[in-house]
Amino acid sequence: MKSSQRLAKEYSKIQKSDNEFNISIDSNNILNWKAILKGPDETPFKNGNFEISIKCTDQYPMKPPKVFFNTPIFHPNIHFKTGEVCLDVLKANWSPAWDIFAICRAISLLLSHPEPDSPLNCDAGNMLRAKDEMAYFSMGEMYTQMFAIKENSDKK
Amino acid sequence: MNNFSNLKLFPLLIPEDQTLTKFSGFIQIYNKSFNFRISMKNPQKISTAKIQCNKELENLLIDSKEIISKRLKESENLNSFLLEFSQIIQQKIEPVLRNEINTSFQPKNPIYFQFLFDEINEIGWEKIQLIDENLSKIQINLKDSKNRTIPIFAQIPPEFPFAKPIIEAPFPVSFENDEEMEEENQQNTRNEKITKNQNYKGSFQKVINKITREFDKYQDLWDNLDDFDSNTCVIEPENPTLLEPSRKILFGKHCSIQIVFNIKFPRSVPSIKFFGSDPIILPLKELLKKDINKWDPKNLVRKNLEEILKIEFPKKTSSSLNDFGPECGICFGYQNDGKSPDIFCSNIQCARPFHNSCLYLYLKFQSSDEFGTIYGKCPYCSHEIQTTKPIDFQEKKQD
Numbered sequence: 001m002k003s004s005q006r007l008a009k010e011y012s013k014i015q016k017s018d019n020e021f022n023i024s025i026d027s028n029n030i031l032n033w034k035a036i037l038k039g040p041d042e043t044p045f046k047n048g049n050f051e052i053s054i055k056c057t058d059q060y061p062m063k064p065p066k067v068f069f070n071t072p073i074f075h076p077n078i079h080f081k082t083g084e085v086c087l088d089v090l091k092a093n094w095s096p097a098w099d100i101f102a103i104c105r106a107i108s109l110l111l112s113h114p115e116p117d118s119p120l121n122c123d124a125g126n127m128l129r130a131k132d133e134m135a136y137f138s139m140g141e142m143y144t145q146m147f148a149i150k151e152n153s154d155k156k
Numbered sequence: 157m158n159n160f161s162n163l164k165l166f167p168l169l170i171p172e173d174q175t176l177t178k179f180s181g182f183i184q185i186y187n188k189s190f191n192f193r194i195s196m197k198n199p200q201k202i203s204t205a206k207i208q209c210n211k212e213l214e215n216l217l218i219d220s221k222e223i224i225s226k227r228l229k230e231s232e233n234l235n236s237f238l239l240e241f242s243q244i245i246q247q248k249i250e251p252v253l254r255n256e257i258n259t260s261f262q263p264k265n266p267i268y269f270q271f272l273f274d275e276i277n278e279i280g281w282e283k284i285q286l287i288d289e290n291l292s293k294i295q296i297n298l299k300d301s302k303n304r305t306i307p308i309f310a311q312i313p314p315e316f317p318f319a320k321p322i323i324e325a326p327f328p329v330s331f332e333n334d335e336e337m338e339e340e341n342q343q344n345t346r347n348e349k350i351t352k353n354q355n356y357k358g359s360f361q362k363v364i365n366k367i368t369r370e371f372d373k374y375q376d377l378w379d380n381l382d383d384f385d386s387n388t389c390v391i392e393p394e395n396p397t398l399l400e401p402s403r404k405i406l407f408g409k410h411c412s413i414q415i416v417f418n419i420k421f422p423r424s425v426p427s428i429k430f431f432g433s434d435p436i437i438l439p440l441k442e443l444l445k446k447d448i449n450k451w452d453p454k455n456l457v458r459k460n461l462e463e464i465l466k467i468e469f470p471k472k473t474s475s476s477l478n479d480f481g482p483e484c485g486i487c488f489g490y491q492n493d494g495k496s497p498d499i500f501c502s503n504i505q506c507a508r509p510f511h512n513s514c515l516y517l518y519l520k521f522q523s524s525d526e527f528g529t530i531y532g533k534c535p536y537c538s539h540e541i542q543t544t545k546p547i548d549f550q551e552k553k554q555d
Contacts, residue, residue: 002487002514009488061486062518095535096486096518 003060004030010099021104031056033065035104039148040112044140045073048148052083052107054100064094067103074143076114076125085110086120166238175199179234183213185245186253194234202237203229216248264291264314271317275360298364300371304378306398308367310360323363377401377422380457384415387458388469391482392496404431407469409480409507410500411436415457423453428461431482433500433507440465485536486514493548503539513546 007030014023026032033054039045050073056065067090069083077086089098089106098106119125127136168182168189180193190213196205205228209217217224223244231237272291276284279296285307286295294310309324381396384403390396391412392404402416411432418424425448430437447464455463462468483490484497485508497509519525519532525545534541 002492006486006488062521096514097535099488 003056003058006061007031007033007056007100010101014101017101021101021108023100023104026053031058031060033100034070035100037104037108037111039144040108043112044137045075045111045144045148046141048073048144050111050148052085052104054103061096061098064090064098065100065103066090067107072143072147073111074121074124074140075111076116076119076121076128077110079120084120086115086118165235166242169238183238183242183245185242185249188249188253190245196234199234202231202234205234205237213245216245216252220244220248268312268314268316272312278361279364296360296364298368298371300368300375300378302375302378304382304398306371308364321360323360323367374398374419377417377419380417380422383456383458387471389472391490394491404496405469406480406482407467408436409433410482410509411480411507412482413461415461417457421453423455423457425451426457431496431498431500431509433504434502435504436507437500440467482509484509484511484514486510486518499541499543501534501537501539501541503534503537506534506537506539508534508536510543512543515541515543516546519543 011025011030022036024034026034033056035052035054037050037052039048039050049071051070052067053070054065054067057063067085067087069078069085072080072083074080078084079086085107087106087110089095090103114124114128116125116128124136124139127133127139166181166183168184169179169192170181172178172180176199177197178193178195181191182189183192184190190210192207192209192213194205194207196202198204207224224241227237227240227244231240269291276294283296283298284294285297287293292312292314294312296308296310298306298308300306311322311324313319313321378398381398381401381403384390384405385396388403388405389407390403391406392414393400393402396403401419402414404412404414406412409432411430414429414431416427416429418426428444430440443465450464451460458469482497484492490496492511492513495511495513497511499510499512499515501508501510516530518535519530519541522532523530528545529542530545531540531542533539
């Protein structure tokens with residue numbers, strides 16, 4: 001109950017703002033949210049639209065929500081197949097001070113600032129650790145082209 | 157022949173034969189009647205009786221079978237049992253009936269509408285703010301000499317005009333409006349058939365006049381309340397009216413101050429309670445203690461407070477509420493089970509408010525509590541924060 005009440009408050013606040021991440025509630029369950037992140041400039045994800053799903057439990061905000069990428073993405077901290085995200089604030093460093101909007105912003109930042117030392121995608125991590133920017137960019141851009149741009153244009 | 161006395165109290169219950177061991181018929185509770193049959197082997201031994209009843213009654217009594225068999229054993233004769241029995245039904249049916257009254261429109265005596273209409277005509281339709289769909293609750297807005305609106309409520313019983321309406325003037329003090337109403341009521345019952353020209357005349361108006369006469373006594377209090385409502389950011393009560401003699405107002409960083417007015421002497425020192433982070437609140441408490449003798453009863457309470465505390469209360473603007481709102485930093489709500497946030501981060505830069513229960517629940521995930529106190533870090537600034545286990549904390553929340 002408490003979690004829904006808080007999420008409802010967050011939602012009304014997001015609706016009042018300009019909602020830059022296109023955050024919406026998924027399928028009539030206020031615990032499940034969706035957002036669309038735009039690939040930041042100067043990253044392999046530029047021009048891509050990445051859909052993420054945010055699943056809260058009834059222990060929210062005491063426990064962090066689970067965040068997954070629905071759109072495949074080639075990023076060291078995001079699992080390519082499952083879409084799992086490795087982000088400290090979604091794990092040990094969680095605090096109720098975070099909200100859905102802040103999570104979206106944190107993930108958006110993660111896209112432009114990958115942490116290759118705790119990789120979920122070893123290939124991407126290794127490329128960055130070897131400082132092979134060219135490989136990282138070309139792989140990233142290819143997958144962005146394949147999933148994040150094409151998918152979007154299909155929908156349109 | 158004892159059994160025949162049943163017939164007086166339960167006229168719809170008829171013996172089936174001359175042995176007087178079997179009775180069938182109806183039992184009437186309020187406006188409902190239930191088909192029901194009772195049979196005994198021996199008219200003297202009520203404990204052997206068996207009861208059959210219709211579905212409706214059976215459903216109603218489904219969980220009172222034990223009581224009924226107990227009453228059967230205890231009762232001396234059929235009559236005393238039936239009295240007990242009807243009482244059991246009565247208890248069971250009351251909540252059901254109450255629901256029905258709430259959900260369905262009950263046809264009323266035409267005289268009800270006639271009198272109500274006359275009453276309202278006398279009060280004046282322009283004063284009626286709201287009439288509910290059953291025509292049983294009316295909100296009347298009264299004006300005082302300064303054109304302030306004071307709502308009062310009239311609850312009209314279905315038996316009106318034979319039963320008196322209940323006037324709720326949720327005033328700081330209660331009114332003795334009963335005397336007059338009582339008189340009216342007695343008159344009404346005496347002359348069972350009243351016509352509107354004779355005995356029944358504008359009891360609403362009388363009560364309203366009486367209440368309006370009292371308004372002058374509260375002018376000073378209302379001046380003060382008005383002053384707070386228009387010049388400060390009131391967070392409690394949520395929709396402040398002139399009827400609540402207290403105000404909780406927001407000032408500065410997540411801090412608030414609760415003022416409960418002295419109704420008789422509104423300009424005297426009210427009871428004051430601070431809510432907020434200690435480093436902000438403690439100096440204010442000191443100031444108040446030190447300079448309380450500077451309180452000038454000629455001034456408005458707000459002016460006195462502002463002068464003594466050397467602060468200016470912010471006006472109600474959305475930005476002040478958003479940035480330094482009084483809401484709990486964890487559940488983002490203000491009221492939680494009727495409680496407002498009562499724990500504040502002692503870091504003066506942060507000063508976030510939290511509900512005791514929210515903070516306890518969160519800290520419990522981080523560390524264990526020691527002797528009822530739990531230590532942890534503020535979710536916002538990581539400053540050390542501590543709380544105690546709320547008295548009414550529900551253990552199941554942790555599962």
